[in-house]
Structure formats: C-alpha cells, structure tokens
Amino acid sequence: SQQGEEDPQALSIQEGENATMNCSYKTSINNLQWYRQNSGRGLVHLILIRSNEREKHSGRLRVTLDTSKKSSSLLITASRAADTASYFCATGARAGGGNKLTFGTGTQLKVEL
Amino acid sequence: GAVVSQHPSWVICKSGTSVKIECRSLDFQATTMFWYRQFPKQSLMLMATSNEGSKATYEQGVEKDKFLINHASLTLSTLTVTSAHPEDSSFYICSEVTSGRPNEQFFGPGTRLTVL
Numbered sequence: 001s002q003q004g005e006e007d008p009q010a011l012s013i014q015e016g017e018n019a020t021m022n023c024s025y026k027t028s029i030n031n032l033q034w035y036r037q038n039s040g041r042g043l044v045h046l047i048l049i050r051s052n053e054r055e056k057h058s059g060r061l062r063v064t065l066d067t068s069k070k071s072s073s074l075l076i077t078a079s080r081a082a083d084t085a086s087y088f089c090a091t092g093a094r095a096g097g098g099n100k101l102t103f104g105t106g107t108q109l110k111v112e113l
Numbered sequence: 114g115a116v117v118s119q120h121p122s123w124v125i126c127k128s129g130t131s132v133k134i135e136c137r138s139l140d141f142q143a144t145t146m147f148w149y150r151q152f153p154k155q156s157l158m159l160m161a162t163s164n165e166g167s168k169a170t171y172e173q174g175v176e177k178d179k180f181l182i183n184h185a186s187l188t189l190s191t192l193t194v195t196s197a198h199p200e201d202s203s204f205y206i207c208s209e210v211t212s213g214r215p216n217e218q219f220f221g222p223g224t225r226l227t228v229l
Contacts, residue, residue, distance in 0.1 A: 042222040103156045
C-alpha cells in the first residue's frame with residue numbers, strides 16, 4: 001500500500017496557538033480521515049471528510065481536502081496542552097465489508113503551557 | 114457505543130513461543146476486522162483484513178503462516194504470532210467495522226508485544 005506523507009513530522013507550539021498539519025496521498029480515495037493517538041494507546045477517530053467535500057468542521061477542528069492536489073490539512077484552533085498527541089491522516093478505500101485505511105506517517109504535536 | 118477491547122494489553126515472551134491476541138467488540142457486531150502493526154514512532158501498517166466466517170486477506174509482505182488470524186464470530190477476532198522473534202516486537206492494534214457504518218473503524222487500545 002502507498003502510505004501518505006504528513007508534514008511536519010513534529011510540531012511544538014504554545015497553548016492557545018493554532019496547529020496546522022498537512023497530509024498528502026497518492027491514490028484515489030473515497031474519504032479521508034484524521035485520527036489522534038496518545039502515546040502507547042489506540043487511535044481515536046476525529047473527523048471524516050468525503051471525497052466530494054472540501055471543508056469540514058468539528059468543534060476546534062477544521063479539515064480541508066483538495067482532491068486535485070491529493071492533499072488535506074487539519075487545523076486545531078486554540079490548542080490546549082491536552083491536544084498533545086500524534087495525529088494521523090488515513091485514506092479510505094473499500095475492502096470487504098469495510099473501509100480499508102492507509103495511514104500517513106503522522107505528526108507529533110506538542111502543546112506547551 | 115462502539116467499544117473495542119484487546120487482550121492482553123501487553124505481553125512479554127521468549128523467542129520461539131506463540132502469542133495470541135484477542136480483539137473483541139463489546140457493544141456491536143463487527144462484520145470486518147483489521148489488524149495493524151505499529152513500530153515505535155512510526156505509523157500504522159495494515160497487516161490483514163478479515164471478514165467473519167472467511168479467511169483473512171493479508172497485505173503484501175505479511176506472512177500468513179506466521180500471523181494467524183481467526184475471525185470466528187461477529188464479536189471476536191484473534192491474531193496469533195507464531196514462533197515469535199525479537200523483530201516481531203511491536204504494538205498490535207485491531208479495528209472493527211460494523212455493517213451499519215462501513216466508513217468508520219473503531220480501534221482497540223492496542224497490545225504491546227515484546228519478544229526477548
């Protein structure tokens with residue numbers, strides 16, 4: 001599978017600032033999802049954007065999708081120390097009865113007080 | 114809803130032994146399950162996809178005889194790492210999909226395997 005690339009690999013900001021992470025992928029997609037992972041834990045689903053959508057909001061999260069450039073961005077506004085985690089984008093394609101995900105390389109976000 | 118558990122949460126074993134990891138959906142029926150492997154500070158790599166009652170589909174480069182997957186019921190899937198070696202040490206994560214919400218994967222908390 002072709003893994004997506006995310007940048008930056010690591011991001012360190014102050015609490016209250018905005019954090020922007022970018023994701024690029026290589027193949028056609030049905031949807032793109034963003035996940036969060038705290039160290040040594042499982043993944044938490046944040047948001048899903050379909051291939052025919054350009055922007056989506058959920059609380060302090062804003063996701064954009066540009067299928068012509070095969071890229072997406074995740075913006076976290078007014079960041080908090082509790083937002084410290086790794087963030088992964090994942091592109092979805094149908095597989096069996098579910099949606100097969102290919103994960104990006106991830107961005108490690110650190111929000112400092 | 115959509116709670117997935119994994120057992121054990123961590124395991125340490127000797128080289129050459131086999132380790133079984135369980136993945137359970139606690140409040141829904143999972144039609145499809147995925148198994149991922151994650152090395153330290155790296156992303157998740159899909160190992161295999163399994164549908165209830167049928168054989169798992171393995172990703173390229175994943176040995177099906179080494180990583181045995183059984184999806185015997187709609188609430189339980191198991192991954193057995195056979196004859197484990199130190200290079201198999203990793204974080205193994207399962208995820209499950211239900212037919213009513215095929216685009217969403219619900220992830221288990223992961224199992225940390227360390228092979229000595």
